[in-house]
Amino acid sequence: DAMVIQNPRYQVTQFGKPVTLSCSQTLNHNVMYWYQQKSSQAPKLLFHYYDKDFNNEADTPDNFQSRRPNTSFCFLDIRSPGLGDAAMYLCATSLFQGTQYFGPGTRLTVL
C-alpha cells in the first residue's frame, strides 16, 4: 500500500546532540511537509518542499533544517535540540495543494 513512513518512531537524544528524523513516501507526491506537535496543541508547520523548492515558515527556529535528496525522502535535522524541542514530529505529503497525508510521526524525547 502507498504510504508515508517515518523513522524512527521514537527517538531519544541528549540536550545539544544533533538528531535527524526521516520520512519517506511511496505516494509519489511532489510536496512534503514537516510539522511539530506538542502535547494537546495543534500541529505547527515548520517548512515544506514543493518539489525541490524549500519553503521555511517565518517563525521556524534556525535550529531546524531540512533536506530532500529526492522525491521520496525528506529529512528533518535538529542541530542542537533543547528541552523545548521535545514533541511529536509529523511528516505529511500532498499532490500539489491536495489533501495532506500524514506519516505516523516520530516522538522525540530530549534528555
Place this chain on the structure above:
Amino acid sequence: RKEVEQDPGPFNVPEGATVAFNCTYSNSASQSFFWYRQDCRKEPKLLMSVYSSGNEDGRFTAQLNRASQYISLLIRDSKLSDSATYLCVVAYTGGFKTIFGAGTRLFVKA
C-alpha cells in the same frame, strides 16, 4: 488571537447523540477548509474537506460560513469509535500554508 480557534472540549456524549463542533478562523484570505481526526498518539487523518455549499459524508456534515468566518462539523448517531480529537484546518492561497486548530476532544460513551 489564534488564527484558528476551537473549543477544546471535552465533549462527553452518549452513543446515538448528535454533536456539533465549531471552528473560527481569523484570516479572510483563507481558501480551503478541512476537518481532520486524530486519535490519541496517532497521526491526523483527513475526515472531510469543507465546501462552500456544505457537504455530507454519511453521519458527518460539514458547513462553511465565510461571512462569519467559521466552519462546523456535525456528527449524527455518535458511535464509540467516533471518540477522538477533531482538528479544524485552514489553508491559505496556494494551499501550502496550513494552520491547524488545537482540536476538540470528543468522548462517546456507551
